Each structure stands twice: as structure tokens, then as C-alpha cells.
Amino acid sequence: MKVDKTLVASVALHVLVIGWGLVSFSSKAFESAEVESVPVEFVTTDQLSKITAGIKSGKKENPKPLVEKVAEAKPVDDAVGKVTEKTAVTEAAPEPVQKPPEKPVEKKPDPPKPVAENKPKDEPKPVEKKPEPPKDDPIAEALKKDEAKKPVPKPEAKAAPQQPPKPKERTFDQSKIAALLDKRDPTRQSITGSALNSSASLGAPRGTAATMSQSELDALRARLTQLWNVQAGTERPEELIVDIHIRLTPDRRLAAPPEVVSHGSSPRYQAAADAAMRAVLQGQPYDMLRTETYEQWKDMIVTFDPRQMFRS
Amino acid sequence: MPVTPFPLSPLRLTRRDALIGGAASLLLPSLASAQTRLQITEGNVAPIPIAIPNFVAGTPADAEVGVGVTQVITNNLQRSGLFAPIDQAAYIEKIVNIDAAPQFQNWKTINAQALVTGRMTRQGDGRLKAEFRLWDVATAQQLTGQQYFTSPEYWRRIAHIISDQVYERLTGEKGYFDSRVVFVDETGAKERRVKRLALMDQDGANVRYMTRGADLVLTPRFSPSTQEITYMEFGQGDPRVYLLNIETGQREIVGNFPGMSFSPRFSPDGQRVIMSLQQGGNSNLFVMDLRSKSTTRLTDTPAIDTSPCYAPDGTRLCFESDRGGKPQIYVMPAAGGPAQRISFGEGTYSTPVWSPRGDYIAFTKQGGGQFSIGIMKPDGSGERILTSGFHNEGPTFAPNGRVLMFFRDPGGSGGPSLFTVDISGRNELRVPTPGFASDPAWSPLLS
Numbered sequence: 042m043k044v045d046k047t048l049v050a051s052v053a054l055h056v057l058v059i060g061w062g063l064v065s066f067s068s069k070a071f072e073s074a075e076v077e078s079v080p081v082e083f084v085t086t087d088q089l090s091k092i093t094a095g096i097k098s099g100k101k102e103n104p105k106p107l108v109e110k111v112a113e114a115k116p117v118d119d120a121v122g123k124v125t126e127k128t129a130v131t132e133a134a135p136e137p138v139q140k141p142p143e144k145p146v147e148k149k150p151d152p153p154k155p156v157a158e159n160k161p162k163d164e165p166k167p168v169e170k171k172p173e174p175p176k177d178d179p180i181a182e183a184l185k186k187d188e189a190k191k192p193v194p195k196p197e198a199k200a201a202p203q204q205p206p207k208p209k210e211r212t213f214d215q216s217k218i219a220a221l222l223d224k225r226d227p228t229r230q231s232i233t234g235s236a237l238n239s240s241a242s243l244g245a246p247r248g249t250a251a252t253m254s255q256s257e258l259d260a261l262r263a264r265l266t267q268l269w270n271v272q273a274g275t276e277r278p279e280e281l282i283v284d285i286h287i288r289l290t291p292d293r294r295l296a297a298p299p300e301v302v303s304h305g306s307s308p309r310y311q312a313a314a315d316a317a318m319r320a321v322l323q324g325q326p327y328d329m330l331r332t333e334t335y336e337q338w339k340d341m342i343v344t345f346d347p348r349q350m351f352r353s
Numbered sequence: 354m355p356v357t358p359f360p361l362s363p364l365r366l367t368r369r370d371a372l373i374g375g376a377a378s379l380l381l382p383s384l385a386s387a388q389t390r391l392q393i394t395e396g397n398v399a400p401i402p403i404a405i406p407n408f409v410a411g412t413p414a415d416a417e418v419g420v421g422v423t424q425v426i427t428n429n430l431q432r433s434g435l436f437a438p439i440d441q442a443a444y445i446e447k448i449v450n451i452d453a454a455p456q457f458q459n460w461k462t463i464n465a466q467a468l469v470t471g472r473m474t475r476q477g478d479g480r481l482k483a484e485f486r487l488w489d490v491a492t493a494q495q496l497t498g499q500q501y502f503t504s505p506e507y508w509r510r511i512a513h514i515i516s517d518q519v520y521e522r523l524t525g526e527k528g529y530f531d532s533r534v535v536f537v538d539e540t541g542a543k544e545r546r547v548k549r550l551a552l553m554d555q556d557g558a559n560v561r562y563m564t565r566g567a568d569l570v571l572t573p574r575f576s577p578s579t580q581e582i583t584y585m586e587f588g589q590g591d592p593r594v595y596l597l598n599i600e601t602g603q604r605e606i607v608g609n610f611p612g613m614s615f616s617p618r619f620s621p622d623g624q625r626v627i628m629s630l631q632q633g634g635n636s637n638l639f640v641m642d643l644r645s646k647s648t649t650r651l652t653d654t655p656a657i658d659t660s661p662c663y664a665p666d667g668t669r670l671c672f673e674s675d676r677g678g679k680p681q682i683y684v685m686p687a688a689g690g691p692a693q694r695i696s697f698g699e700g701t702y703s704t705p706v707w708s709p710r711g712d713y714i715a716f717t718k719q720g721g722g723q724f725s726i727g728i729m730k731p732d733g734s735g736e737r738i739l740t741s742g743f744h745n746e747g748p749t750f751a752p753n754g755r756v757l758m759f760f761r762d763p764g765g766s767g768g769p770s771l772f773t774v775d776i777s778g779r780n781e782l783r784v785p786t787p788g789f790a791s792d793p794a795w796s797p798l799l800s
Binding site: 113163242254258262265266267268269270271272273274276298307308309310311312313315316318319320322323338339341342343344345346348349350 | 388389390393394395397398399404416434487521522524526527649668712775776777778779
């Protein structure tokens with residue numbers, strides 16, 4: 042059979058082009074960096090105006106509880122959970138603590154009844170839950186109040202005076218609650234960033250604990266700038282860069298004498314290190330720092346670098 | 354048409370999935386544990402607030418010298434521009450025993466960052482014992498402390514030495530307070546000024562006249578040994594260069610050269626004097642060895658080469674020359690050789706002086722009707738004018754190379770006065786002298 046030269050040439054070229062395409066386009070796909078997603082909901086302008094208009098007859102929105110501290114380390118598997126996430130809180134409410142319940146699961150469908158029963162039982166509970174200050178109860182209760190509003194039936198074993206949703210069923214006795222409240226003076230317990238967070242980290246491999254805000258850092262920088270005494274007309278400022286390692290207690294004071302962690306041997310460096318040390322010592326207490334970000338500012342290295350001031 | 358659902362292919366590779374799942378579970382979310390780092394790139398340029406209570410009197414007779422020493426130290430630190438002594442009226446605590454730690458809270462309250470305490474005690478053998486301690490108020494630590502023994506009449510020198518110690522510890526720079534200045538004291542009417550060589554402490558105290566004023570004297574300079582001054586005097590005939598021993602008062606002529614000799618200066622090792630000799634219409638640089646009295650010519654140009662000054666390491670020297678047309682500053686090797694011009698600005702440059710630290714050359718610049726004192730690096734770069742006016746001239750460096758002294762003649766019927774300025778251009782101050790004064794030269798540190 043006569044071989045058609047043009048056909049052969051055409052096939053060969055096709056194979057060449059396709060082969061090259063296969064080879065060159067089979068490289069690893071580009072990887073995109075994981076970005077922490079932020080929950081976003083689209084709202085049109087008239088929806089927005091309707092929402093914000095409000096309804097005169099609407100019931101009072103139960104404000105979300107502001108949690109200031111956690112009483113105990115709750116075994117949350119999700120390091121930063123939304124306060125309003127029901128599942129987390131549900132499981133977190135430790136069964137052992139709530140065990141003594143007398144609370145059958147079927148309490149849920151019949152909210153008003155167990156309330157009366159549970160009221161007296163609330164008393165022994167705070168006693169049992171020794172490590173947990175009773176002050177928690179109103180907060181825990183408020184949390185449970187939230188859940189109670191959801192129609193989804195959940196296996197719950199909680200005592201909860203459910204008030205606003207069902208005002209007719211029972212009268213909410215404030216004095217009984219008052220009896221449960223912590224009579225101690227309010228104390229400020231320190232919290233760690235991992236326990237509380239108001240923003241969800243959805244899908245990202247790293248959670249974000251509370252980070253120091255820009256204004257916090259700026260205020261701290263401003264305080265140290267004001268106290269750092271620099272000599273006029275300093276020569277060779279690159280020799281005078283000083284790093285100071287500071288550790289702070291929760292009340293924003295130095296936990297230990299600051300250490301100079303940079304190195305230098307000249308007398309000028311020694312004088313510069315002294316001046317930086319003086320600034321750090323005089324800056325106490327650093328009251329511009331927030332309690333929530335304690336993890337971030339409890340251990341810092343401050344670098345005093347005079348080069349920008351003496352650019353010739 | 355009925356749609357046939359395609360069955361999903363059964364899950365294969367279950368073990369691999371389990372592996373991946375297991376590995377993924379090991380990736381526990383870890384919070385970034387990096388230490389927070391903060392950069393402070395701006396500070397407060399301000400003098401250090403320092404408290405200097407009166408020195409304690411070791412014996413009742415020492416009260417006066419205690420107060421005197423305190424005043425000298427306070428004055429020195431204040432004039433340096435780097436310290437702000439706090440008024441004694443504001444002090445809360447009275448120091449009575451310098452061996453006990455002070456109540457630092459009292460000093461923190463008045464915003465003192467450093468505290469100097471001291472004691473003067475007359476000894477049995479007539480000597481004076483001076484002790485001092487320098488404290489850091491913020492860290493509540495003693496930074497330095499010394500004691501000195503001296504003859505009672507040298508109490509001012511002790512105060513200067515203590516000032517230097519405080520200055521050095523808190524700024525890291527060498528001090529300059531324990532030094533002297535030689536200058537030309539001028540008295541009388543402008544047409545018939547009487548000019549005498551005078552010597553004083555850098556703060557203006559202890560003025561001594563070295564010559565009687567019969568002849569005109571110019572350009573006095575210290576030798577590195579601080580005990581000799583070289584200067585020019587217009588005696589009988591031509592001006593000559595003289596050597597004067599401060600302690601003995603003896604004078605000798607440096608060489609016997611034909612013609613006029615000008616602007617003498619010592620070499621850093623004190624063994625040679627460099628000067629300019631005028632012969633014919635031009636002047637050239639000559640070096641004379643003081644022991645062998647042999648002279649060496651360094652320049653040989655038809656121009657006027659004058660005002661030479663050695664670098665502190667003695668390897669180079671700077672001088673003024675108009676070989677390029679107008680007076681400019683040149684640098685050349687100390688043994689002689691090609692000279693390199695380093696001044697290139699508008700105007701004429703004269704009276705160059707090399708800083709004892711070796712990092713700057715100060716000069717007088719004249720241009721646009723103004724006389725300015727400025728500094729530049731030895732390669733000619735970084736030229737900076739420190740003060741301008743009519744008529745500033747003759748800069749001389751303090752021993753630490755940080756402060757310049759010069760004289761200013763306002764013109765008119767008045768006379769010149771001495772001024773100091775920091776090399777950053779700040780803190781220009783007048784130096785108190787008994788009368789008019791010009792041509793200052795600063796000695797090295799006495800200690």
C-alpha cells in the first residue's frame with residue numbers, strides 16, 4: 042500500500058504537539074494558601090431597612106450573654122467555639138456535674154414542670170460543684186435559656202429556669218436566683234486566649250486567639266517612646282541597638298527585672314542599654330494592655346533602635 | 354426516559370485513606386507561640402534629669418568645700434547640655450550618709466533618673482578625701498563610686514574628675530571637664546589692645562596670665578603633655594614661635610628661622626612642632642624636632658600653606674592652602690607627600706583642626722558675608738555648619754571630640770568672647786572670661 046507522505050507527516054506532528062502538551066501541562070497544580078473564612082451573609086438594602094426598622098410588638102431579644110471568665114476547663118474539642126454554638130456548649134456542660142439530675146430527658150418537651158422541681162435542686166448543686174463558683178449559674182442558665190428557645194429537641198440534662206419564652210407558665214422568682222448568686226466580691230481572673238473568642242475560625246487549620254490590636258501596640262509604643270531618653274547628636278547609632286526581654290504579670294507590672302539580651306561592649310552601648318532599661322522600668326504599669334491578650338504581652342522583646350533618629 | 358442512576362464506584366484504597374486521616378489528626382491546631390517583638394524607633398531627645406545634693410561634710414569644717422564641689426559638678430553637667438540638674442529646693446530626702454542606700458522613691462518622685470551623692474573629709478595629714486557614688490534611680494543600683502585623696506587647694510580638680518566619671522558612665526563618652534584652655538586675653542581700647550596669654554580651667558575658673566602683654570601674642574597651643582604651650586609672639590623684629598613651660602614659666606624660642614613663623618602646633622607625641630614659615634612671598638610648612646632641633650620642609654609651593662594640624666594618630670595632617678586660588682583645606686601624609694583637597698563648598702576655608710577622636714576636622718568658613726564654624730569628615734564628606742554670624746573663628750576641640758570652643762567678635766566697639774558648641778550644633782554657650790578673649794586652645798585631659 043502506498044504510504045501517503047502527507048498523512049504520515051500530519052500524524053507525526055499531531056503526536057508531537059499532543060505529547061508536548063501532555064508533558065508540559067502535567068506539572069503540579071498551584072497550591073493556594075489557606076485563608077481563614079469569614080462568615081458572610083448577603084442582605085439587600087430593603088431587607089436591611091426592614092430588619093433595622095423593628096417591630097413595635099416584637100418581643101425583647103434575649104441578649105447574648107457576655108462571658109467574662111470560665112469557671113473550669115471545659116473539654117471543648119473545638120478550641121474556639123462560638124458562644125452561641127449549641128452543640129459545643131451542650132457537650133461541654135459536663136455530664137458528671139449534671140449527673141445527680143433528677144432531670145430526665147423528657148423534661149424538654151415539658152419545660153414549665155421541672156422548673157419548679159429543679160429550683161430546690163439548684164441549691165444542692167452549687168454545693169456539689171465545688172470548684173465551680175455559683176456565679177456561673179446565671180450565666181450557664183442564660184446559655185441554656187438560649188437553647189431552650191430553639192425548637193430542635195436536644196438531649197439535655199439541665200436545670201434551667203426558662204423565663205421569657207414562657208412567661209405564663211411560671212413566675213420567675215428573682216429572689217431565688219439572687220440566693221444563688223455569688224456573694225463574693227468580683228474578682229478579675231485572668232483568662233487565656235484559647236478559651237474565649239468571639240470570632241469563628243471556620244475551616245482554617247489554625248485558630249486565632251485574641252491578638253493584640255493595633256491601637257494596643259501603638260499605645261505601648263507611645264509610652265516607651267516618651268520615656269526613652271536619647272542623647273542629642275548620637276554618633277554611630279547602629280552600635281546602640283538594645284534588645285530588652287520583659288515579662289509582665291497580669292497586672293501589667295514587671296514580673297522580674299528586665300534582661301538586656303543584645304550584646305555590646307562599648308561604654309556607649311552600656312549607656313544606651315541603661316537608658317532603655319530605665320524606659321522599661323518607668324513605664325509600669327502598662328495599663329493600655331488588655332486582659333484578653335495577656336498571652337501575647339506577657340513575654341516580649343522590645344528593641345530600642347535609634348538609627349532612624351540620627352540619619353545623617 | 355428513565356434515568357439510570359450510576360452507582361458510585363466503591364471506595365477503594367481504604368488503608369491509604371485511613372493513613373491520611375490518621376496523619377491529619379496529628380496536625381493539631383497549634384497557636385503561634387512566637388514571642389511578641391516590639392520595635393521602638395523613636396525616643397525623646399532630652400537631657401538626663403539628675404539630682405546632685407550637696408556633698409556631705411565629713412567634718413564640720415568641710416561644709417564649704419562640699420557645697421563648692423557640688424556647684425562645680427552641677428555647673429559642668431549642665432553646661433554639657435546632656436544633663437538637666439534638678440533644683441535642690443525640690444529634693445525630698447536629705448542625704449546624710451552616703452554609705453547607706455538612698456530612699457529611691459523620694460528621688461523617683463522628683464523625676465530624677467540619676468543621683469550623685471558624695472562626701473568630703475579633711476584627713477589628719479592635711480589631705481582632702483573626696484568620695485562619691487552615682488546611683489541609677491530606676492533600678493536602685495549604684496553605677497559607680499570612687500574616692501580620691503588630694504591637697505585641699507585642688508578641690509576644683511576633684512570636682513571636675515567626678516564630673517567626668519558621672520558623664521562617662523551615663524553617656525558612654527569620655528569626659529572633658531578636667532582640662533584647661535589657653536587663650537589670648539584682650540583688654541583696653543580697641544586701637545590699643547593689650548594682649549596677654551592666659552590659662553584657665555575649662556569652666557572659666559582659675560585664670561592665670563602667662564605673659565605681661567608687652568608684646569603681641571597669637572595662636573597659643575597646648576603640647577600633648579599639657580605642661581607646655583607653644584605660641585607666636587611679635588617681639589622685636591619678626592614674629593617668632595616660642596615654647597613656654599607652664600609650671601616653671603620658662604620660655605624658649607623654637608628655632609631661629611629667617612623670616613616669619615606662624616601658627617605653630619605640637620605633634621601628637623609632643624616631640625615635634627609644625628609651623629608655617631614665610632620666605633619671600635609664600636609660606637610653607639616646616640616640622641622641627643624639639644630635641645635635635647632639625648627642621649624638615651613639608652611643602653614647597655608658591656602658595657600660602659599655613660595653619661597645620663596633625664591627626665591624633667600622627668600619620669596625617671591637615672592644613673590650609675590657597676594653591677587652588679582661594680584658601681581651602683588639604684590633607685597630606687605627615688612625612689610629606691601629595692596633598693589632597695577636601696573642602697569644596699562655596700567660600701573660603703581656614704584654620705582646620707583635627708578632632709582628638711580622629712573622626713572630624715573643624716574649620717572656619719567664610720562666605721556670603723558670614724563667618725561660620727563647621728565640621729567635616731577627614732575625607733571631606735558630611736560637611737556641617739554649627740554656627741554662623743559675624744565674626745566666628747578659630748575652633749578648637751575638647752579632649753573628647755564632642756564639644757568645640759571658638760571665639761566670636763561681634764564687631765563695633767566691643768571685643769571678642771569665647772563660646773562653646775556641641776558638634777551636633779546644639780547648646781551654644783558663652784564661656785566666662787575676665788575680659789575679652791580670643792584664640793582659644795583646649796588642652797588634653799589633665800588626668
